[in-house]
Amino acid sequence: MEDEGGSLPGKSDFSAWYNDILWRAEIMDVRYPVKGIYVWYPHGFALRRHVYQRLRDLLDEADHQETLFPLLIPKHEFMKEAEHIKGFEEEVYWVTHGGTSELDVPLALRPTSETAIYPMYALWIRSHADLPLKLYQVVNTFRYETKHTRPLIRLREITSFKEAHTVHATWEDAERQVEEAVALYRSFYEQLCVPIIISRRPDWDKFPGADYTIAADAVMPDGRTLQIGTVHHLGDHFSKTFDITYEDASGEQQCAHQTCYGISERSIAAVVSVHGDDRGLVLPPSVAPVQIVIVPIIVGKREDEVLAHAAALEQELGAAGYRTKVDSRALRPGAKYYYWEMRGVPLRLEVGPRDIDAGTVMAVNRLGDKSAVDRAAIVEEVAAQLEQFRDRLRARAEAELAHKITLASSMEEIPGSVREGVAIVNWCGSEDCAGQIEKATGAALLGSEVRSQYVDPDGGPCVACRKAGRPALVGRSY
RNA sequence: GGGGCAGUAGGGUAGCCUGGUCCAUCCUAGAGCGUUUGGGACGCUUUGACGGCAGUUCGAAUCUGCCCUGCCCCA
Incomplete structure (x- = not known):
């Protein structure tokens, strides 16, 4: 495809x-x-x-x-x-x-x-x-x-x-x-x-x-x-x-x-x-079509052994309720990594002769964290890894949003705020003032009664008319 | 709503201005065979395209018009 x-x-x-x-x-x-x-x-x-x-x-x-x-x-x-x-x-x-x-x-x-x-x-x-x-x-x-x-x-x-x-x-x-x-x-x-x-x-x-x-x-x-x-x-x-x-x-x-x-x-x-990032999708485990991809590392004569090992892993993780896939295509491992990274798979497991001998599996999540985990405890390890991955994803997205919200206390500050994010301004509630804000800043007044952990619900003077106002969301919308 | 720009194999491109040497370039992907496999493998063989309709012309990927589709900028 x-x-x-x-x-x-x-x-x-x-x-x-x-x-x-x-x-x-x-x-x-x-x-x-x-x-x-x-x-x-x-x-x-x-x-x-x-x-x-x-x-x-x-x-x-x-x-x-x-x-x-x-x-x-x-x-x-x-x-x-x-x-x-x-x-x-x-x-x-x-x-x-x-x-x-x-x-x-x-x-x-x-x-x-x-x-x-x-x-x-x-x-x-x-x-x-x-x-x-x-x-x-x-x-x-x-x-x-x-x-x-x-x-x-x-x-x-x-x-x-x-x-x-x-x-x-x-x-x-x-x-x-x-x-x-x-x-x-x-x-x-x-x-x-x-x-x-x-x-x-x-x-x-x-x-x-x-x-x-x-x-x-x-x-x-x-x-x-x-x-x-x-x-x-x-x-x-x-x-x-x-x-x-x-x-x-x-x-x-x-x-x-x-x-x-x-x-x-x-x-x-x-x-x-x-x-998503420069390498492709990054999907939360809750909705990823494939949550875990297993890449067998086939070297020399141990092909059958590695494939059997990968199949056993898939079986075990599948039985534990994870959407798991073994990628046994005739491609170089690196090509498979790129392929599944583009599709956002949260967790990749690699098994090769070295891992089999050591009783481990290499686990690499979609944010690039890599660790060797105990093969015998794979189900618990995977559960912990996916949970941690989800938490990191959420924290990363939250930080990004916090970075994009800025408080603007005057009209002059709004264009700067909305260039790369959204502005929170105090607004008196009148359509007239909303019109002024939109005209002066090129961004729309999107909502009042803003509920966000980043926004203090207390108000202040309206950025347009200086009468009493409450926090409102201003931004450019799709 | 207003204004630009563009459409060439599955994807991306060269060619367009200055019509013919283009049975259309290159990269990538696809197919077949072989050798490979711990971060995008390599060799050989091979399939595949000028958005649509009309017009100009001896001749159109190239010029003109309309349509369709897409992208960008402004409101």
Whole structure:
């Protein structure tokens, strides 16, 4: 399949690096002949599968149920919620024909599924005993993006949209669900070792039809932010429109309150970008398609012995639950090292005659730490090594983020801050001041109520108008 | 949204300005055979390309137009 030939551009040229690593590490093939639509390579798809399994596990543990709604939404349902339409109408694909005959009801390819799901919720929900209802699905969605498309980041077909849609009795219950979702997303990104900044999107930037939106942003190597999760409190906007009501304990019909929250394959873009290096991917063990690669070092006449030894190792580690692979291809060991480093395998084990004689295995992790470990205790050794590797990866990413966040106490400081990262500024909350900040600095006001260990929640004078302000996130976003 | 630049084998390139000597260069990858294997092995043999459509021309990878696709910069 695809393989190296030349090498990866340095990560300091992030844009070139990103474009290259996607095919060199066999994540996505961008050569599909439709703009903004790309193909998953098997290795990328395996990574996707493990990432989404982490997400499914978290949701399932938190009493969500997986479901599946149709891709096609009839126009009259789609057009019901006014604000929602306004937010999406410019980017909806319409199916207008069946064969050569024009459809009497045009069908939208879902840009998101509220209007597919909520008419059914209206049928399903009768009583307070049906609440809360917490469903999710992982589906593709379509948006006719007019801006520059980019694999995994800005797509016309989002192939991997995990969207949860919950229904609650009261606004406060829904608010609690928003917080549960934020906590879920936090622990999801913790498993990916990707540090995030949580903030509340300004009103003009919230989800169309929501009361408010909480977002998770990652900071990419070039300092731009990537929105990698959103949680929306929908209030009763959609339930009023779609007539989602329930009978309360006293027999009264009440309007339900809703939330929805989503994560897309941008989560994978973040894993790739935050951890990768000049040699390729660096994957957290929790989602690496291959967690351990065993490279047999075949020298002279001991080939069969070495291969048998490698197979026994694979068997033992596989039985212990690790995704393990022996690379017995007819290549030089060095070529295999480069190959698996490009694909981000967390731990490499090398076994050759010397190791067999010494009763050891050479263990080298993807950050370059090398040690000889006891063959007899291999399962425990591997567990410890992977855990340590994950911790280092997380610490490295945290340090990188801490380095990219700077506090700016005046307008003049912001351009410097956002050149290679994000700025935290005090902001009074007015759209006017946000506009001034954006105009003067070329960066956007992304969120308020910033939740990050690097940000002091106490405020100060607004950088624009000097009235009382609170910390807000300013940066250039993807 | 505005403005650039580009598209040549699977990937990367030379050729384009100044049309013919290009049945298209080189690197890499792929296939076959052999010798190798503790950080990208080597030898021999071999497959494979001018984004699409139209136009100009005796003749187009090269010039013109449109379309598609991609990248960069600015908003």
